[in-house]
Amino acid sequence: MVLAGVGSLFAQADPEWTESFPPFHIAGNLYYVGSKGLANYLVTTAQGNILINSDLEANVPMIEASIEKLGFKFKDTKILLISHAHWDHDAGSAKIKQLTGARYMVMDADVPVVESGGKLDFQYGSTPGFLYPPAKVERVLHDGDEVQLGGTVLVAHLTPGHTKGCTTWTMKATEGDKTYNVVIVGSPNVNQGYQLVHNDKYPQIAADYQRMFEVLQSLPCDIFLGAHGAYFGLEEKYARMKDGGANSFVDPGGYKEFVAQKEQDFRTELAKQTLAAK
Numbered sequence: 057m058v059l060a061g062v063g064s065l066f067a068q069a070d071p072e073w074t075e076s077f078p079p080f081h082i083a084g085n086l087y088y089v090g091s092k093g094l095a096n097y098l099v100t101t102a103q104g105n106i107l108i109n110s111d112l113e114a115n116v117p118m119i120e121a122s123i124e125k126l127g128f129k130f131k132d133t134k135i136l137l138i139s140h141a142h143w144d145h146d147a148g149s150a151k152i153k154q155l156t157g158a159r160y161m162v163m164d165a166d167v168p169v170v171e172s173g174g175k176l177d178f179q180y181g182s183t184p185g186f187l188y189p190p191a192k193v194e195r196v197l198h199d200g201d202e203v204q205l206g207g208t209v210l211v212a213h214l215t216p217g218h219t220k221g222c223t224t225w226t227m228k229a230t231e232g233d234k235t236y237n238v239v240i241v242g243s244p245n246v247n248q249g250y251q252l253v254h255n256d257k258y259p260q261i262a263a264d265y266q267r268m269f270e271v272l273q274s275l276p277c278d279i280f281l282g283a284h285g286a287y288f289g290l291e292e293k294y295a296r297m298k299d300g301g302a303n304s305f306v307d308p309g310g311y312k313e314f315v316a317q318k319e320q321d322f323r324t325e326l327a328k329q330t331l332a333a334k
């Protein structure tokens with residue numbers, strides 16, 4: 057994703073972030089309930105549901121409407137997870153917790169950021185437009201931890217760099233006699249203004265990005281998803297899915313290409329910054 061206005065003092069949200077998108081079934085007990093630009097996923101179980109990402113505060117009524125449109129109850133949201141601690145994925149968390157009573161589970165290194173409403177973010181902590189209501193975390197996750205509900209297991213993979221606790225979620229989705237490996241990418245992006253060398257607030261940032269790419273390369277992926285629809289071609293794949301035929305979200309090749317391209321982007325930027333720092 058391209059962050060508009062990051063270089064300025066004011067956050068300018070991409071209009072697609074708050075543009076509604078039809079909710080739909082992805083595979084098994086996994087559904088898309090996000091906007092055009094910000095991805096949310098609902099995992100349904102007999103013991104209640106898991107929601108991934110809360111988005112901007114303005115998106116919360118839209119997420120609720122999408123869940124209800126699919127025939128599920130927003131109030132059945134038992135667990136709230138995020139892709140990473142940036143306002144476009146977590147600003148609505150306090151509101152969702154208040155409305156549903158969901159337990160908030162966040163990767164260890166992102167916990168101080170979400171609990172401070174973004175103030176402890178290494179990059180945007182003093183940018184007013186990027187701050188939001190703090191939300192208390194009920195369970196601190198560590199790399200490899202499992203989140204279980206009603207027989208469904210999600211695994212939290214620490215994929216740091218974009219934020220210190222950036223999380224890539226994996227699960228299995230069963231559709232008929234097929235079981236798919238689902239990967240929901242946290243974010244591999246180096247945002248505009250990110251300092252990859254001599255970063256006092258995040259000294260290990262470059263090493264963390266490298267680690268993240270190693271993790272992404274190691275994950276088996278059939279169904280390729282992520283924190284923004286643009287990562288995996290939401291609009292185009294949704295249109296193809298509606299036309300019928302094979303599940304367009306099954307895209308192991310697209311996943312590999314995406315990870316390789318993002319790694320190349322990171323290496324180019326790192327080389328540029330390393331040279332400039334000499």
Ligand SMILES: [Zn+2]
Nearest residue numbers: 140142218243
């Ligand atoms: Zn982000």
